[in-house]
Amino acid sequence: VTAKRASKKDLPPDAEGILARGVIEIIPRDEFLDALRSGRKLRLKFGLDPSKPDLHIGHAVLLRKLRRLQELGHQVVLIVGDWTAQIGDPSGQSITRPMLTAEEVRANAETYMRQFFHVVDRERTEIRWQSEWFDNFTLADVVRLTSRFTVAQMLQRDDFRQRFDAQKPLGVHELLYPLLQAYDSVVIEADVEFGGSDQLFNLLVGRELQQDMGQRPQSCFVMRLLVGTDGAQKMSKSLGNTIDLEDPPGEQYGKVMSIPDSALLDYLELTTDIPDEELAFIRKQLEDRSVNPMEIKKRLAREIVAQFHGASAAQDAEAEFERVFQQGGTPEILWKDLPFAQLITIGISPAEVLSAKGAPVMAATLVAMATGISMSEARRLIEQGAVEIDGKRATKKIVNLKPGSTIRIGRHHFFRIVDASKSS
Amino acid sequence: VTAKRASKKDLPPDAEGILARGVIEIIPRDEFLDALRSGRKLRLKFGLDPSKPDLHIGHAVLLRKLRRLQELGHQVVLIVGDWTAQIGDPSGQSITRPMLTAEEVRANAETYMRQFFHVVDRERTEIRWQSEWFDNFTLADVVRLTSRFTVAQMLQRDDFRQRFDAQKPLGVHELLYPLLQAYDSVVIEADVEFGGSDQLFNLLVGRELQQDMGQRPQSCFVMRLLVGTDGAQKMSKSLGNTIDLEDPPGEQYGKVMSIPDSALLDYLELTTDIPDEELAFIRKQLEDRSVNPMEIKKRLAREIVAQFHGASAAQDAEAEFERVFQQGGTPEILWKDLPFAQLITIGISPAEVLSAKGAPVMAATLVAMATGISMSEARRLIEQGAVEIDGKRATKKIVNLKPGSTIRIGRHHFFRIVDASKSS
Numbered sequence: 001v002t003a004k005r006a007s008k009k010d011l012p013p014d015a016e017g018i019l020a021r022g023v024i025e026i027i028p029r030d031e032f033l034d035a036l037r038s039g040r041k042l043r044l045k046f047g048l049d050p051s052k053p054d055l056h057i058g059h060a061v062l063l064r065k066l067r068r069l070q071e072l073g074h075q076v077v078l079i080v081g082d083w084t085a086q087i088g089d090p091s092g093q094s095i096t097r098p099m100l101t102a103e104e105v106r107a108n109a110e111t112y113m114r115q116f117f118h119v120v121d122r123e124r125t126e127i128r129w130q131s132e133w134f135d136n137f138t139l140a141d142v143v144r145l146t147s148r149f150t151v152a153q154m155l156q157r158d159d160f161r162q163r164f165d166a167q168k169p170l171g172v173h174e175l176l177y178p179l180l181q182a183y184d185s186v187v188i189e190a191d192v193e194f195g196g197s198d199q200l201f202n203l204l205v206g207r208e209l210q211q212d213m214g215q216r217p218q219s220c221f222v223m224r225l226l227v228g229t230d231g232a233q234k235m236s237k238s239l240g241n242t243i244d245l246e247d248p249p250g251e252q253y254g255k256v257m258s259i260p261d262s263a264l265l266d267y268l269e270l271t272t273d274i275p276d277e278e279l280a281f282i283r284k285q286l287e288d289r290s291v292n293p294m295e296i297k298k299r300l301a302r303e304i305v306a307q308f309h310g311a312s313a314a315q316d317a318e319a320e321f322e323r324v325f326q327q328g329g330t331p332e333i334l335w336k337d338l339p340f341a342q343l344i345t346i347g348i349s350p351a352e353v354l355s356a357k358g359a360p361v362m363a364a365t366l367v368a369m370a371t372g373i374s375m376s377e378a379r380r381l382i383e384q385g386a387v388e389i390d391g392k393r394a395t396k397k398i399v400n401l402k403p404g405s406t407i408r409i410g411r412h413h414f415f416r417i418v419d420a421s422k423s424s
Numbered sequence: 425v426t427a428k429r430a431s432k433k434d435l436p437p438d439a440e441g442i443l444a445r446g447v448i449e450i451i452p453r454d455e456f457l458d459a460l461r462s463g464r465k466l467r468l469k470f471g472l473d474p475s476k477p478d479l480h481i482g483h484a485v486l487l488r489k490l491r492r493l494q495e496l497g498h499q500v501v502l503i504v505g506d507w508t509a510q511i512g513d514p515s516g517q518s519i520t521r522p523m524l525t526a527e528e529v530r531a532n533a534e535t536y537m538r539q540f541f542h543v544v545d546r547e548r549t550e551i552r553w554q555s556e557w558f559d560n561f562t563l564a565d566v567v568r569l570t571s572r573f574t575v576a577q578m579l580q581r582d583d584f585r586q587r588f589d590a591q592k593p594l595g596v597h598e599l600l601y602p603l604l605q606a607y608d609s610v611v612i613e614a615d616v617e618f619g620g621s622d623q624l625f626n627l628l629v630g631r632e633l634q635q636d637m638g639q640r641p642q643s644c645f646v647m648r649l650l651v652g653t654d655g656a657q658k659m660s661k662s663l664g665n666t667i668d669l670e671d672p673p674g675e676q677y678g679k680v681m682s683i684p685d686s687a688l689l690d691y692l693e694l695t696t697d698i699p700d701e702e703l704a705f706i707r708k709q710l711e712d713r714s715v716n717p718m719e720i721k722k723r724l725a726r727e728i729v730a731q732f733h734g735a736s737a738a739q740d741a742e743a744e745f746e747r748v749f750q751q752g753g754t755p756e757i758l759w760k761d762l763p764f765a766q767l768i769t770i771g772i773s774p775a776e777v778l779s780a781k782g783a784p785v786m787a788a789t790l791v792a793m794a795t796g797i798s799m800s801e802a803r804r805l806i807e808q809g810a811v812e813i814d815g816k817r818a819t820k821k822i823v824n825l826k827p828g829s830t831i832r833i834g835r836h837h838f839f840r841i842v843d844a845s846k847s848s
Contacts, residue, residue, distance in 0.1 A: 139507065140510070146600065
């Protein structure tokens, strides 16, 4: 046993990177460093929310961190939130979520775990269901638990406070959510709990409850949230901007290729193991334009597909992507190639076409041009709602395009309008 | 069965008075009148708070109302709040009450009921313990119940809101209190719930929950609160101004005699069955000074003692009171008889003595004079803390007296300082 323990003074060699990359904060940092130095096998708490069974690479950012810590010998404790899911945590949502049935929860948890263990080491994971302790939770237990916190403390949670202040409904049962989650930490004697920045409040409540009940309090390990494929909002199923762990290789590849260049470095840092030094080099390359961002994006796409489908699937996805989208060398549509002439014939003046405000184009013409399919087939796709332009479902009307506009056809075929004068 | 039912249109002959005397409001009044007219046997909910086992005549105001409605054929359902007592309802208190143990609750409930049935008809009372339904209340039940109310709704309760706004602690568990009490109404299918004005919020939550759960909602029957023997604050054990149901006859009698004249009519209305017409007559007598208030007070004292100890005990208490306190004709001390001379000799000027601000007197001298005991015995009583002057425990120091000041010796011997120029 002692042989396995590291020196009490030294951090494990990998720790530095693990504690920095993608990490917003660790509260309290010193306490967690001491715990790492202690040689103890730490219990890393992570909560599974069965109301959201589909994992995307935003979740994987955190799971990858767990995996790294498992590799240092620590133990993941996965809490299946089968009780809290029935309550529904409306974090950041303006509407109280519907409660799930026990069966929905069970099915969702299975789906979740199948994906979870794509990343996390099952051998070093203890799975605990909240129902183990909450099925027999009495009213007396509820009273004891709730008596340890004040209403004011609960309303320090941003979204609670905001809804309360805005006179939007905040159910009394919702106050129970953070408390039950906190109680999980006590039951499993968590040393650290992991969450995104939107979970900080809940993590701190767990820490406080442990302390209040005489237990060594957990550290709170807060990770950055990955931005969605739109490059703007956090990755979230309800926003439709996710890359899911179980998306097929081609779809994952295509979705990665659709992210804006501005999100590229964030993705590289949070979703790959490319070393920090190399990331710094890539950053420099991108800044001084010594590399085509497309090439970096293809590498990112390969890295991500390889994680969930293997290196060979990643190669195939890339080959297919190149075959379909890069016959012409790029999935970009040059501004100058837009079918302006045709528009002018239907009454748009040349001045309008060339104005900085954007150029009007028939959506069907655009789709036909981008994909090489017939105009009638393009119209059919539009009627089916399969075409989006700048995030809005295209109709048969004329759309207004600018350099930088994106066209999405189907689930993961993306094109970007590029100003010829600035390209190559 | 039909023979027992009154006409659907008429109220029972006594109802008018029952619905008026001591009643602040009945919400909604029309609904309750319809229920009375329906001929149904109504279920009158009343909550027993086992954290306050000693009943005083302030409680009896409400119990007497229940009794009257029982006499019309209705059913009292007494809820023993063995669960809510463990939570502690801090109505109007600034400090969260300590939780009681189950054993304390049981012992207190027994004490309470012994007193309760001095007034309420046991035969027409169904006793239900909250533990019947809350002992097996699951976390799912708690979630379902709490999900029906918002935090904002709960903070409409005055004392919750005040504490919240003043940043005084308001425990999350305290929000459960009104909800559990409301759930009681659902379980027992209450038609009416009774409470003092400080209970209005809780009663309304019960009504709302019943409605929300598809049950005919209860009416809320809100009674006035009786003022304490100080004539100023509501009668409450913690304020030390109660007349308890189980106080011995002499003590009840003496305490009634100690109330200020200003509270007399209130007491007559709320604690006796003296008819309204007679009350009106007494009011007039008092206003035009055609009666000595002392005589009315003695009648009140007799009425109250007779309720809890019988008419004969009331007669005895009166005789004893007269023997001890009215040897001199009155338990009053005339202003001009105060031992000023002695004070002047110890350095108080005549001007000070005669000022409107009050006169300084040695407490022991005063006690000796009032009771006829020796100065040394008077000093001993003061040392034992048995003497209060104007509500404050007397010390050996000089006290400041005014006409209207009261002296209490022991538990129920009272004297009042009267300005000779204004008396008789």
